[in-house]
Amino acid sequence: MAVAAVRRSGYSQNALPARAPTMPHAHPHAFRFLHAGATDGLTLSRRNLFKAGLAGVGSLTLPNLLRARDEGRAAGAKSVILLWMAGGPSQIDTLDPKPDRPPENRGPFGTIQTRLPGVLVCEHLPKLAAALDRFTVIRSVDCRHSNHEPNTVMQTANLLAEPRTNPEARNYPAVGSLVAKFRGPNRPDVPAYAAFMRSRSHLAFGGYTGRQYDPFLANTAARLPVYDLVGKDTGRTTDGAMFELPADVPADRMTDRRALLGRFDRLRADIDRTGAMDGFDKYGRQAVQMLTGGRVRAALDLAQEPAAVRDRYGSHLWCQQALLARRLVEAGVAFVTLDLSYHTASGTWDTHGDNIPPYGGIRKGLTPLLPLFDHLVTTLVADLDQRGLLDQTLVLAMGEFGRTPQLGTQGSTDGRNHWPYVMSMLLAGGGLRHAQVIGRSDREGGQIAARPVTPGDLAATVYRHFGIPLDSTYADVTGRVLNLLPNGGEPVRELF
Numbered sequence: 436m437a438v439a440a441v442r443r444s445g446y447s448q449n450a451l452p453a454r455a456p457t458m459p460h461a462h463p464h465a466f467r468f469l470h471a472g473a474t475d476g477l478t479l480s481r482r483n484l485f486k487a488g489l490a491g492v493g494s495l496t497l498p499n500l501l502r503a504r505d506e507g508r509a510a511g512a513k514s515v516i517l518l519w520m521a522g523g524p525s526q527i528d529t530l531d532p533k534p535d536r537p538p539e540n541r542g543p544f545g546t547i548q549t550r551l552p553g554v555l556v557c558e559h560l561p562k563l564a565a566a567l568d569r570f571t572v573i574r575s576v577d578c579r580h581s582n583h584e585p586n587t588v589m590q591t592a593n594l595l596a597e598p599r600t601n602p603e604a605r606n607y608p609a610v611g612s613l614v615a616k617f618r619g620p621n622r623p624d625v626p627a628y629a630a631f632m633r634s635r636s637h638l639a640f641g642g643y644t645g646r647q648y649d650p651f652l653a654n655t656a657a658r659l660p661v662y663d664l665v666g667k668d669t670g671r672t673t674d675g676a677m678f679e680l681p682a683d684v685p686a687d688r689m690t691d692r693r694a695l696l697g698r699f700d701r702l703r704a705d706i707d708r709t710g711a712m713d714g715f716d717k718y719g720r721q722a723v724q725m726l727t728g729g730r731v732r733a734a735l736d737l738a739q740e741p742a743a744v745r746d747r748y749g750s751h752l753w754c755q756q757a758l759l760a761r762r763l764v765e766a767g768v769a770f771v772t773l774d775l776s777y778h779t780a781s782g783t784w785d786t787h788g789d790n791i792p793p794y795g796g797i798r799k800g801l802t803p804l805l806p807l808f809d810h811l812v813t814t815l816v817a818d819l820d821q822r823g824l825l826d827q828t829l830v831l832a833m834g835e836f837g838r839t840p841q842l843g844t845q846g847s848t849d850g851r852n853h854w855p856y857v858m859s860m861l862l863a864g865g866g867l868r869h870a871q872v873i874g875r876s877d878r879e880g881g882q883i884a885a886r887p888v889t890p891g892d893l894a895a896t897v898y899r900h901f902g903i904p905l906d907s908t909y910a911d912v913t914g915r916v917l918n919l920l921p922n923g924g925e926p927v928r929e930l931f
Contacts, residue, residue: 512621513865513901514764514824515614517772518757518812518832521586521637522782523858525838525851527880528797529557529805530859531574539842540879543798543849554872559805562813563861568870569816571862571930575874575883578836578855578890584781586835590639590772592894593921609639610894611770612648613919617903622767624730626651629763630772631756634779638772643911650772657735657759660752665793666777666803668752675735734766735759748814751807757815764819764828769901775808784834788847796850797842808832816863829865829900831893833858840881857883865900867930891924899926 525542527533532546532555545558549567556564556572563570580597581588587596587604596607608616615627630650632638641648656677661669733739737755740762748754753775760771776783778793786800794800812832819825837858838851845852857876863869874886895905898919905926907919 512767512827514621514768514828515611515770515865515897515900516757516760516764516815516828516830517590517611517770518808518830519586519590519637519772519774520782520784520808520832520834521583521633521774521776522778522785522794523583523834523836523838523853524784525786525797525801526574526857526859526876527838527840527851528801529560530572530861531876531880532557533840533878533880536879540840542842542851544801551870551872557805559802560809562809566813566816569820569863571867571869571871571873572859573862573873573888573927574857574859574876575886575888576833576837576858576860576893577883577887578858581835581855581890582853583785583835584634584636585639586637586782587639589833589835589890589893591642592890592924594890595921596639605640606642607639607921608642608644608648609650610897611650611772612639612641612644613909614770614897614901614903615641615648616644616909617898617907617919618769618901620767620769622730625734625763625767626731627768628770628772629653629768631759631774632772633774633776636779637774637776637782643915643917644909645912651731651768653735653759653763653771654756656731657756658737659755660750662752662777664778666783730766731763734762734768737762744818747818749810751811753807754811754814757811758818761815761818761822761824764824765822782834786838786850787845787852788843788850790847791845791850796847798849812861812863819864825864826866827864829867829897830863831860831897832862833860840879854881856881862930865930867900869930871929873927873929888927889922889924891920891922892927893924895920895924896926896930899931 527540528542528544532544533541534546534555535541546555547558547561547564548554549556549564551567554567554572556567578589580594582597582599585598585605587598587607587609588594590609590611591607592610593607595601596604598604609628611628611630618627620627628648628650630638630652631654632650632652638650640646640650654673656675657673658675659673661671661673663669737745737758740758745758748758753773756773760773763771783794783804784800785794786797787794788796789799812830816825816830819828819830836853836855839854842849842851844850857880874888875884876882877884898905903919905920905924908916909919910916
């Protein structure tokens, strides 16, 4: 749909098409303007240590990120962990099975009963089935304006954030960025918004809020196993040396450099017309504290975690990142996103078919992914609960859309194509009311039959969790006033 048409038509939750054509898909997906090969996040060298105080560290601009603590921060150490299933997981083959339908609709997997009477899930999710009373399943998420690569509509709650039709889309800020701006971190010496990123096209960034609200790329600061594009462990490990100060730049010299940089700040303030230099000294000192204080560095060091807990999560890359996400939440980070993908293009959950490598179809693509996800999400939620963090930490698991109700798309045996008309997702924690299923799809699992939930509704739920007023506005870098919820939205009432 063209951008102008979206603006004219608005967004009716009830205006669902009876049937819509399959959305086209072609490989490779990468948008050149996103500079996918460029280094993101914080990298430390002698030159970058100097840049850390003057213009922020890499794309993070730490002094401005820390300013978020003073901008409408709500009381309480609330956090969100978003498990982003890049590519779009099939609703029918995961959380909304259709066991009574013909094989070409129901797919190759069986179903199992859960702790919630009458609620079934895929047979490859036994741990989730046994613990579903801790979760909420939403089977009626409306993703009609969403696409992937970049995957920004669902992560921004902005229906125009679809770069294939709107060049401005990449400027719409992530929900995590807006949480960073309006609330900030739970401690002054950690970032508010962090992410483990496989590909830049899988995440939304700070956009119009400014690069200071981009995610801190935690994967570049942790020692993690290296997996190839199809999920094979290479046996190598990243160095995680982001916070390693060069031998000739000890921590005390960072403070000396801050004094020197302060002189540059005053010179720049005279010509700065955006206000970006306001209060720089205050937040610059906090940025240096983050670099030298060690809280984030310690949180990203799995060697400090008891061996029994590490063993419980397991050695898989995604599971180790989930454990690090819990440690970041404990350290004070407010919003953490995990990019659950091996592939850097459209995403590992993009199960088009065995004849469309490298993802495979439903059987080949999801059979290895679902037990892994089953272990990851249940282990994370149980661990948060055991450590007394679950009521303060809202866990969400979703992708950018669902998959077609019919198998065999694009000439495949059991592939499913993009399907934005209905998606299923999981929630847990946050002190919300769980042990329920919200919404319903039709008998084929291809359309919403009851209780549509929009991207704005999901974002409003997150903002209410943090205590951020839903009618909040903010000024972009040009001074234009924008709404926190650009297309409206209400917290999912069944959860409160």
